[in-house]
Amino acid sequence: MKPESWIERWKAGQTGFHLSHINPWLEKCWPQVAAPAGSTVFVPLCGKSLDLLWLRDQGYEVIGVEISRLAVKNFFAENALQPQIDHIENFERWQCEGITLLVGDFFDLDSVMLADVASIYDRASLIALPEEMRLQYVEKKRELFVSALPTLLITLEYDQQQMSGPPFAVDYSEVESLYRQRFRISRIISEEILHAEPHFRSKGLTSLIENVYLMKPK
Numbered sequence: 001m002k003p004e005s006w007i008e009r010w011k012a013g014q015t016g017f018h019l020s021h022i023n024p025w026l027e028k029c030w031p032q033v034a035a036p037a038g039s040t041v042f043v044p045l046c047g048k049s050l051d052l053l054w055l056r057d058q059g060y061e062v063i064g065v066e067i068s069r070l071a072v073k074n075f076f077a078e079n080a081l082q083p084q085i086d087h088i089e090n091f092e093r094w095q096c097e098g099i100t101l102l103v104g105d106f107f108d109l110d111s112v113m114l115a116d117v118a119s120i121y122d123r124a125s126l127i128a129l130p131e132e133m134r135l136q137y138v139e140k141k142r143e144l145f146v147s148a149l150p151t152l153l154i155t156l157e158y159d160q161q162q163m164s165g166p167p168f169a170v171d172y173s174e175v176e177s178l179y180r181q182r183f184r185i186s187r188i189i190s191e192e193i194l195h196a197e198p199h200f201r202s203k204g205l206t207s208l209i210e211n212v213y214l215m216k217p218k
């Protein structure tokens with residue numbers, strides 16, 4: 001899926017991935033990331049996730065990137081936050097206390113913009129990308145962060161023959177092959193969630209597993 005298709009999806013309200021609550025795995029698992037208090041967390045492909053607020057409320061500085069301006073606008077409006085808006089390189093930058101969202105393409109980021117980042121939260125970001133882009137995504141992060149950063153990664157696994165993405169199926173072996181060079185990878189949660197996702201069952205899935213990975217730099 002091209003970035004422009006995501007912009008159209010947001011306009012059409014096709015945002016079934018958005019949760020109206022904080023992701024429970026984030027609350028449960030984030031302490032294991034051991035991000036230093038007050039440090040900066042990067043949330044790639046952040047949508048209008050409420051997880052941004054949760055991370056901010058834990059005392060972190062949060063920086064997200066999102067291609068859809070509408071998503072970012074809605075994030076601020078729906079949470080009654082007053083943004084300050086300016087521009088930095090190819091990005092429109094929306095800011096409030098503790099949260100900076102960059103409107104633009106993740107692949108246009110540069111390391112200077114993310115210089116303070118100490119950890120990463122990826123929920124439904126890697127799996128938003130088709131296979132050929134996932135390696136580019138990982139390589140881009142390698143370019144952005146000279147040292148690997150502790151990361152919490154949440155993915156979905158299902159039989160890709162049964163449904164076309166997004167979300168795309170990313171299994172353990174792919175996570176390993178993408179990240180093992182720089183990270184020690186632990187799968188800390190693996191749970192069958194199809195019973196709670198009738199929409200995916202109606203698309204033909206017979207199993208849908210949500211995995212949470214803790215990735216620590218080697």
Ligand SMILES: C[S@@+](CC[C@H](N)C(=O)[O-])C[C@H]1O[C@@H](n2cnc3c(N)ncnc32)[C@H](O)[C@@H]1O
Nearest residue numbers: 006017045046047049066067105106123124128
């Ligand atoms: C599946 S959603 C997940 C959003 C968020 N992480 C969450 O948990 O709700 C993927 C998001 O990535 C955004 N996106 C896709 N490609 C992007 C890109 N190249 N740069 C920035 N954002 C992108 C989409 O607009 C969409 O909001």
